[in-house]
Amino acid sequence: MTFFAKAHACGNDFLVVEGACNTALAVHLCNRHTSVGADGVEFLEWTDERSGRIRLANADGSIAEISGNGTRCVAAWMAHQIAQKGAPLASGATLEIDTDAGLRTCTLVKAEGHRYEFAAPMGVPQVAKRSVRLADGTSVEGVVVHTGNPHFVIFVEDENFTAYQRTWEELGREICFHADFPEQTNVEFVHILAPGHIAIRIFERGVGPTTSSGTGTCATASATIATRNGESTLRVVAPGGEQRIDWPSPDAEILLIGPAELICTGEAWRGEAW
């Protein structure tokens, strides 16, 4: 039996399981038909009263260095557990969460019941223009962004996010699995609404199309700021909701602010075999 908490950030959903990382268990738990269902499992080991170490297994069992949304979902679970012990965190309190991409400090902005908002510096994005040649010879212009995990960002004019005569889902899949990215890559599509306001779509590595991405929000915002004269404070709207970015200069850490909501806890009964 596996005890889990389920949480989401703008619909990007994660299970938090306390204990060592188990990728086969993650594949099982993430199945939306035969198990609980999620985009990934964050395996959490507490290291102190307000700190923990996490490892993220994507729905397909691959390991991701970090998730912005998943990290906040873990922070929400930690804040809930701390509150259960009788001392709820106040706004401004911090939780230290160590990831495969380094330590992330989540500052509680607000809490209302099981809904939380956190702000977290997400490292210094590395941004570089790049093109990728598709199987049919089409050259796709984009921006490679490293935010602890890999991203390829494509700017689109079309409000339906079609580009190069393809849907964003088709293009996202081909680029995610492209030979130029041996570790695969997350792929995001950006439609600029205003200098400080962008809409995005996400083809997530290890998952597929999903409703939001924290690191994808950082990647699209930093690509917009660095290559499209975007404002340093940006609102990034995904199908699942909005997150906010503050990136004052290229050598500064990018600040990600967004929600995380606890959905439920439960016991998955088919976990024993894994």
Ligand SMILES: N[C@@H](CCC[C@H](N)C(=O)O)C(=O)O
């Ligand atoms: N699947 C991604 C990691 C998760 C990204 C996530 N959606 C986020 O919020 O950052 C990967 O393999 O890089």
